[in-house]
Amino acid sequence: MSAAGEKVVAAAPAQAAEFEAVPVGKRCRRILSMDEEAMNRAIHTDFGLDPMTFLPDMDVLDNGMFDRVLDAVEAYDPGAVTAADVRRVLDADVVEPADFGVLVAPAAAPFLEEMAERARAERVRWFGTNIQFFTPLYLANYCENRCVYCGFNCESGIHRARLNEEQTIAELDAIAATGQEEILLLTGEDPVTSDVDYIARACELAAERFKNVGIEVYPANVADYARLREAGADFVTVFQETYDPSRYAKLHVRGRKRIMPYRFEAQERALKGGMRGVAFAPLLGLSEFRHDALACALHAYYVSRAYPHAEISFSCPRLRPAPGAVTPNGPHVTEAQLLQVICAYRIFMPFAGITVSSRESARFRDHVATITATKVSAGVSTGIGEHTHQEEEGDDQFEIDDSRTLAQMCKAMRGMGLEPVMNDHVLV
Numbered sequence: 001m002s003a004a005g006e007k008v009v010a011a012a013p014a015q016a017a018e019f020e021a022v023p024v025g026k027r028c029r030r031i032l033s034m035d036e037e038a039m040n041r042a043i044h045t046d047f048g049l050d051p052m053t054f055l056p057d058m059d060v061l062d063n064g065m066f067d068r069v070l071d072a073v074e075a076y077d078p079g080a081v082t083a084a085d086v087r088r089v090l091d092a093d094v095v096e097p098a099d100f101g102v103l104v105a106p107a108a109a110p111f112l113e114e115m116a117e118r119a120r121a122e123r124v125r126w127f128g129t130n131i132q133f134f135t136p137l138y139l140a141n142y143c144e145n146r147c148v149y150c151g152f153n154c155e156s157g158i159h160r161a162r163l164n165e166e167q168t169i170a171e172l173d174a175i176a177a178t179g180q181e182e183i184l185l186l187t188g189e190d191p192v193t194s195d196v197d198y199i200a201r202a203c204e205l206a207a208e209r210f211k212n213v214g215i216e217v218y219p220a221n222v223a224d225y226a227r228l229r230e231a232g233a234d235f236v237t238v239f240q241e242t243y244d245p246s247r248y249a250k251l252h253v254r255g256r257k258r259i260m261p262y263r264f265e266a267q268e269r270a271l272k273g274g275m276r277g278v279a280f281a282p283l284l285g286l287s288e289f290r291h292d293a294l295a296c297a298l299h300a301y302y303v304s305r306a307y308p309h310a311e312i313s314f315s316c317p318r319l320r321p322a323p324g325a326v327t328p329n330g331p332h333v334t335e336a337q338l339l340q341v342i343c344a345y346r347i348f349m350p351f352a353g354i355t356v357s358s359r360e361s362a363r364f365r366d367h368v369a370t371i372t373a374t375k376v377s378a379g380v381s382t383g384i385g386e387h388t389h390q391e392e393e394g395d396d397q398f399e400i401d402d403s404r405t406l407a408q409m410c411k412a413m414r415g416m417g418l419e420p421v422m423n424d425h426v427l428v
C-alpha cells in the first residue's frame with residue numbers, strides 16, 4: 001500500500017465486535033476480557049485493533065480529557081480567525097485555552113515578529129538565558145508497531161539491534177565523557193524485546209552516570225512507570241504523533257500504538273507513577289499541523305492543571321525521511337509555520353520547557369534558541385551502538401540535520417549570548 005494507510009478508509013474493529021466492551025467517555029470503549037491468543041493476534045495483524053478501544057490489560061483513566069481536547073479541535077476553524085482576533089489575543093496578558101488556536105491560525109502569520117518578541121521576553125522572564133542540553137541514547141530498534149512513516153516499524157527491513165548491559169554501559173560512559181548530564185533513553189515500542197525489566201536496568205545504569213534521565217519508550221501502565229521511576233527515570237516523553245483520529249488510524253496500522261486514547265493518557269499515567277515531568281508533541285506534518293498544535297497545547301495545559309507539580313515540556317518535531325519508511329501524504333510544515341507554533345506554545349504556557357531536536361538544521365535551531373527554546377540535543381546519533389561503534393550497530397530511526405557535538409553546540413550558544421546548562425535539577 002503506498003503512503004501506507006492512505007488507501008484504507010477505516011480500521012476493521014475486529015476485537016471490539018468480538019468481545020464485550022464498555023463505553024469510556026463518548027468516543028472510546030474498553031474490552032473487559034480477552035484471551036491472550038486473541039489479543040496477540042489482534043496486536044500483530046494490520047488493522048486488527050480498533051483505535052478507540054482499550055485492551056483489557058491497559059489502565060484506563062477515563063477522566064474526560066481525551067474528549068475535551070478532541071471536541072475543541074473539532075470545533076476549531078483556523079480560516080475563521082481574523083487579524084482583529086490576533087490583535088485581541090496578543091494584547092491580553094494571559095492567553096486563554098480557547099484562544100490558543102488564534103495564535104497558530106494563518107491570520108497570525110503576519111504577527112510572527114511580534115509573537116517572537118513576546119516569546120523571547122517570556123523565556124527570559126521564566127528561564128533567563130539558560131539553554132539546557134541532552135543527548136538521546138537509542139537502546140533498541142525493535143518495534144511491534146507499524147507506523148508507516150518510521151524506519152523502525154515492524155515491516156521495514158532495517159538491521160535490528162538491542163544493546164546488552166555491557167554495551168549500554170559503554171555507550172553511557174562514552175556520552176558522559178563528553179560532559180552531558182542529561183540523557184534520554186529510547187527504544188522502539190516492543191514490550192517483549194525491550195521489556196520493563198530491560199528498560200529499568202538501563203535507567204539504573206544511566207542514573208549512576210547522569211543527573212537527569214528521561215525515557216521515550218512505549219506507553220506503559222501506572223505500575224510500570226512507578227517501577228521505572230524507582231529505577232532512576234525522571235521524565236517521560238510520549239509523542240502523540242497526530243490528534244486527528246482518522247489520520248491516526250490510517251498511519252498506525254499495527255500494534256498497540258493503534259489504540260489512540262491509551263497513548264493520549266500516557267503522560268498522566270507517568271505522573272501518577274511518580275515521574276517528575278512529561279513531554280508532549282505531535283509529529284508535525286502527519287496531519288493538519290494547526291489542529292495538532294492546538295490539541296497538543298490543550299493536552300499539556302489540562303495535564304498541567306491536573307498535576308500542578310509536574311514539569312511540562314513541548315517537543316516540536318517535524319517529519320523527517322527515514323530508511324524503511326514511507327513519507328505520508330501530509331501537508332509540509334515550513335520553518336516559519338514551525339516557529340509560529342513554537343512561539344504560540346511559549347506565549348500560551350510561558351513556564352513550559354520547549355525542546356528543539358537535531359531533526360532541524362543548525363541554523364534554525366540556533367535561531368529558535370535565541371528566541372525561546374530551552375533545551376536542545378547535541379552529539380546525537382539515532383542508531384543503536386553508534387556512540388562506541390559496536391560491531392552490531394542497528395540502523396537509525398531517521399536522518400538528523402544538526403550533527404554538532406556538545407562542545408560545538410556550547411560554543412555556538414555562548415556566541416549568541418546564551419548560557420549552556422547541563423542540569424538544572426538539584427536533589428535535596
Ligand code: SF4
Nearest residue numbers: 143147150152153189
Ligand atoms: S514511531 Fe515509534 S512506535 Fe512507530 S514504528 Fe517508529 S519506533 Fe515504532
